[in-house]
Amino acid sequence: MDTDLIFAAVCAGTVLVTALYLILRGRSLGNLLSASLTGPAALFILERFSEPLSLDVPLNAFNICGSAVLGVPYTIILVLL
Numbered sequence: 001m002d003t004d005l006i007f008a009a010v011c012a013g014t015v016l017v018t019a020l021y022l023i024l025r026g027r028s029l030g031n032l033l034s035a036s037l038t039g040p041a042a043l044f045i046l047e048r049f050s051e052p053l054s055l056d057v058p059l060n061a062f063n064i065c066g067s068a069v070l071g072v073p074y075t076i077i078l079v080l081l
Helices: 003-024 029-048 061-070 072-080
Strands: none
Touching (some): 003 029, 003 061, 029 061, 029 072, 061 072
16 A cells, blocks of 8 residues: 555544544534634644744645644644644
């Protein structure tokens, strides 16, 4: 198997588990949608303005998937680490 296919499968599985968790907790899928939009938006803004702040935030597939699934808290963790 190709590593890109494995990565895509893991990302899809993570999104599915997160969606099931939200449904079982009685939350709407709008919460998942808002997290999957605000997380990457915060990551892109951070990447755009990271040089003046002396931060090194790589914009790779792992970080985009992490911010899409976990939202803004993932982006905050990237800044702190």
